Amino acid sequence: MYQRLDEEYYVENPFLAQLLGLGWEVYKQNSCDPQDLREIKSFDSSFDPLYDECSHLRESFRDIILEDVLRKSIEKINPWIEEDQINEVVRRITTPTANFLLEANNEIHDLLVENTSVSENRKTGGKSPTVKFIDFSNPKNNSFIAISQFKVNIPGTEKHIIPDIVLFVNGLPLVVVECKSPTTADPIAEGITRLLRYSNRRGIKEGNEKLFWYNFFTISTSNQVAKYGTITADYDYFVEWKDPYPYALSDINSKGNITSQQVLVQGMLSKDNFLDILHTYTIFKGDSKGGIIKVVARYQQFRAVKKIIKRLREGKTPEERGGIVWHTQGSGKSLTMMFTVREMYHSPEFRNFKIIFVTDRRDLEKQLRDTSRSVGFTVHLARNTRELKKLLKTDTPDLVMCMVHKFQERDLKTQFPVLNTSPNILVMIDEAHRTQYKLLGANLKRALPNAVRIAYTGTPIEKTEMTFGEYIDKYSIKQAVEDEVTVEIVYEGRIHSAELSDEEAANAKFEDIFSIIDADEKAKIMGRYTWRAYLENESVIKDKARDMIEHYITHVFPNRFKAQVVTVSRLAAIRYKKALEEALKEKIEEMKKKGSNEDIKALEKIKVEVVISGPPDDDPEYQPYTDERKHDRIIQSFKLPFDRTGEDGISGDVCILVVQSMLITGFDAPVEQVMYLDNVIKGHNLLQAIARVNRVYKNKTCGFVVDYVGVLKHLRESLSIYADEDIEEIAQVVKDKAQSIDELRYISCQIDDFFKKNHIKNWRDDVDACIDLLVDEETRNEFIMLVRRFNKVMDAVLPDPEGLKYAADLKILNFIKESARNRYRDDRLSIRDASRKIREIVEEYLVSKGVDPKIPPTPLFDDNFMEKVKKQRSEQG
Numbered sequence: 001m002y003q004r005l006d007e008e009y010y011v012e013n014p015f016l017a018q019l020l021g022l023g024w025e026v027y028k029q030n031s032c033d034p035q036d037l038r039e040i041k042s043f044d045s046s047f048d049p050l051y052d053e054c055s056h057l058r059e060s061f062r063d064i065i066l067e068d069v070l071r072k073s074i075e076k077i078n079p080w081i082e083e084d085q086i087n088e089v090v091r092r093i094t095t096p097t098a099n100f101l102l103e104a105n106n107e108i109h110d111l112l113v114e115n116t117s118v119s120e121n122r123k124t125g126g127k128s129p130t131v132k133f134i135d136f137s138n139p140k141n142n143s144f145i146a147i148s149q150f151k152v153n154i155p156g157t158e159k160h161i162i163p164d165i166v167l168f169v170n171g172l173p174l175v176v177v178e179c180k181s182p183t184t185a186d187p188i189a190e191g192i193t194r195l196l197r198y199s200n201r202r203g204i205k206e207g208n209e210k211l212f213w214y215n216f217f218t219i220s221t222s223n224q225v226a227k228y229g230t231i232t233a234d235y236d237y238f239v240e241w242k243d244p245y246p247y248a249l250s251d252i253n254s255k256g257n258i259t260s261q262q263v264l265v266q267g268m269l270s271k272d273n274f275l276d277i278l279h280t281y282t283i284f285k286g287d288s289k290g291g292i293i294k295v296v297a298r299y300q301q302f303r304a305v306k307k308i309i310k311r312l313r314e315g316k317t318p319e320e321r322g323g324i325v326w327h328t329q330g331s332g333k334s335l336t337m338m339f340t341v342r343e344m345y346h347s348p349e350f351r352n353f354k355i356i357f358v359t360d361r362r363d364l365e366k367q368l369r370d371t372s373r374s375v376g377f378t379v380h381l382a383r384n385t386r387e388l389k390k391l392l393k394t395d396t397p398d399l400v401m402c403m404v405h406k407f408q409e410r411d412l413k414t415q416f417p418v419l420n421t422s423p424n425i426l427v428m429i430d431e432a433h434r435t436q437y438k439l440l441g442a443n444l445k446r447a448l449p450n451a452v453r454i455a456y457t458g459t460p461i462e463k464t465e466m467t468f469g470e471y472i473d474k475y476s477i478k479q480a481v482e483d484e485v486t487v488e489i490v491y492e493g494r495i496h497s498a499e500l501s502d503e504e505a506a507n508a509k510f511e512d513i514f515s516i517i518d519a520d521e522k523a524k525i526m527g528r529y530t531w532r533a534y535l536e537n538e539s540v541i542k543d544k545a546r547d548m549i550e551h552y553i554t555h556v557f558p559n560r561f562k563a564q565v566v567t568v569s570r571l572a573a574i575r576y577k578k579a580l581e582e583a584l585k586e587k588i589e590e591m592k593k594k595g596s597n598e599d600i601k602a603l604e605k606i607k608v609e610v611v612i613s614g615p616p617d618d619d620p621e622y623q624p625y626t627d628e629r630k631h632d633r634i635i636q637s638f639k640l641p642f643d644r645t646g647e648d649g650i651s652g653d654v655c656i657l658v659v660q661s662m663l664i665t666g667f668d669a670p671v672e673q674v675m676y677l678d679n680v681i682k683g684h685n686l687l688q689a690i691a692r693v694n695r696v697y698k699n700k701t702c703g704f705v706v707d708y709v710g711v712l713k714h715l716r717e718s719l720s721i722y723a724d725e726d727i728e729e730i731a732q733v734v735k736d737k738a739q740s741i742d743e744l745r746y747i748s749c750q751i752d753d754f755f756k757k758n759h760i761k762n763w764r765d766d767v768d769a770c771i772d773l774l775v776d777e778e779t780r781n782e783f784i785m786l787v788r789r790f791n792k793v794m795d796a797v798l799p800d801p802e803g804l805k806y807a808a809d810l811k812i813l814n815f816i817k818e819s820a821r822n823r824y825r826d827d828r829l830s831i832r833d834a835s836r837k838i839r840e841i842v843e844e845y846l847v848s849k850g851v852d853p854k855i856p857p858t859p860l861f862d863d864n865f866m867e868k869v870k871k872q873r874s875e876q877g
Helices: 007-021 068-076 083-094 100-113 187-198 260-269 271-280 299-314 333-346 362-370 385-393 409-415 434-446 475-480 504-513 519-526 528-536 539-558 570-593 600-607 626-641 684-691 712-718 724-733 737-757 767-773 775-795 807-824 836-848 865-874
Strands: 025-029 037-043 048-053 145-149 165-171 174-180 216-220 224-230 280-287 290-296 323-327 356-360 379-382 398-405 426-432 452-457 470-474 489-493 562-566 607-611 652-658 672-677 703-707 734-736
Touching: 007 025, 007 037, 007 145, 007 165, 007 174, 007 260, 007 362, 007 737, 025 048, 037 452, 068 083, 083 100, 100 271, 100 280, 174 187, 187 224, 216 260, 224 260, 271 280, 271 333, 280 539, 299 323, 299 333, 299 470, 299 607, 323 333, 333 356, 333 426, 333 452, 356 434, 379 385, 385 398, 409 434, 434 452, 489 684, 519 767, 528 539, 528 570, 539 562, 539 570, 539 600, 539 652, 539 672, 539 703, 562 684, 570 600, 570 607, 570 652, 600 737, 607 626, 626 652, 684 703, 737 775, 737 807, 767 807, 775 807
Parallel strands: 025 145, 174 216, 323 452, 323 470, 356 398, 356 426, 379 398, 426 452, 489 703, 489 734, 562 652, 562 672, 607 652, 672 703
Antiparallel strands: 025 037, 037 048, 145 165, 165 174, 216 224, 280 290
16 A cells, blocks of 8 residues: 655655566665665565665765676676676776767667677687676576665766666666656656756756666656656657566556556566567667667567567467567557567577568668668568579578569569478568568468468458468557557548639539530449549649648648648649649748748748659659659658758758658658548558558647548548458547547636636636646646647647637637746746647747746746846836
């Protein structure tokens, strides 16, 4: 039973107690004496610690590692090593060659998982023997220590930081935990802010970077919610670990509720899982902004791979060993495939396997090539069926990548002979429902009769398509939104409505195209080609392009997000580029005439580009848009933030990408927020297309799909190939815009109720009373959470007329928030966490009222503060 609902008794001590149960040694640091560490042997029922004797693990608060523990661990794991060699490898891991945090962290991570070596084993005479810092094959051979209140000096000062818990493996600080009381307004965000401060990631020297050289991941927890993130993760990329697999929830607590913290500790910090995640499920990779990020697997990736390995071990036939992994788009499916390969390489029984990847993801090919050393297998690229057959014949344990989009369909239709009968072959097929994959898959089944086949898919498998057997693991679109690893999708239909400049004229054009055909004949061909001719019509495209630009400039570009337009044909794509560019120019001219204070210069930088495919002997009008080298530069620009320029000089000016079928699947650009859908697509392609906008990005509250052809209006019919329960779940996540407006009304009512229960009837007219009300911290916490939710929904809705009704409330609420921020010196009240769109509306209003949100709160007793007080008194006098 919890004695108190504070940080220590409700969050920190239960965390430490659970670690004790998992076999960690737990200590409490004396804040006055670095050499005084009291071991905690147990906790009583109220989570009061029961102490044992003091231990001496470090000399001063400047010590980051537990050097004696590190030395003893190296000697235990490598019993042949001698004292001077221990000195050498300790020096290597404590003095990385890199000067910056991320580079030093990467260098030390490589040493931990790839090991190091010394000149010789003097006992056997062996040259360059491997020296391990961690024994991954035998977890019990390592030291696991948790230290509470681990006080550390801030270099160059007499000040200190005191992380709540630091976890050490073999004396190295691999995890830093920040605990916050759940009564705080936003405990997880506060914990993350503290972790950013400790690691000097806020742009100033205020922590101790060296503590994070060794960091595997960090944790921010309030017990009810616990999230982890790496040293490159921002607030939006801290996530929960929601499944303790291979443990069950009953292993944590057979009675009563189980908290997020308990699941994370069991799932990530049990010794076996902890070392597995460090060894196999952690990588450094390029991000969409052109930088490098550190990635630790999410729970569904870890769980899926562990289940795959279990099936490979226990299955008796190729069918029993294979199956389907359905992980929704945006949840890191390509990384799951890579982690599968790494897990197999780290398992001696599977190290002799040949692995075949069937994919069209260039980013996956690059990822595997870049990390081939840590993947373990040699990577071969098969560009055509001839190369593929040659690679399949060998029994060499390697990784063969079939880039299926490079294969000719006529070659795939030619039957393959039996090429290899070994059972030690794993075929992994990415998005197995595509036609080319079905052709190649059939050939691979014939060529490799005993191979195990696993299909990875971002969409459910069709009711009739069970070629690969049963599901191994499911991670649905709804679960991804709930876990905040993807954002929800807001649908807006614009078909045949007043948004077109002249509805009657548009309908007349449609009729005119087929006026020469009689009614019966027209009814017969009212299919693809009728619709296509209409969707390629230049006047219709011009009308829709104006509407798209209006929507983009008002809803999406204020936050500097980007757009994709999906067209019915290559010809329509080219016509859209011209129409969108003209519509953009018209809009800019209109804004200039009105004297708009929008950022005209930024709008003038926007580029519209087309990416389509075509054969070498294509018509001349298409060739400027089918060049793959140009595509690479366009895609790179599109993926970059609008105001960013990459190291290669490519700027992020491409804001609108027009496509037919390319890039609506297997394409990852988190900065994309809206897809304008002007083509009838169904089933897998529809789900893949709309998922282009569901990636998480800073201040991205949702993704938009603006539908000009009525596909999402008939979502259930479009997804009829799937089982009913799958359709139901998808339908819950793709929200109609009207639902967002309903949500806005609901939150507005909650805000009214909040002030009423605090005896303020007319809060809009009594701003001073509202600011006075927030003196109470608990009341202030509730207010902060309500206004954050209100700002978030307003961002999704504005500038819809329904949203504009609440614009005055938006300004007043944020005026109260900023005024209270200055009065109570509480930075949580800042509007910095709002999107750019919301900030621009609010900041203009605040400045007009004499509140500058960009000026930090003045500290109490500061000279400037006293001057302000005197000035206010004289004005009142």
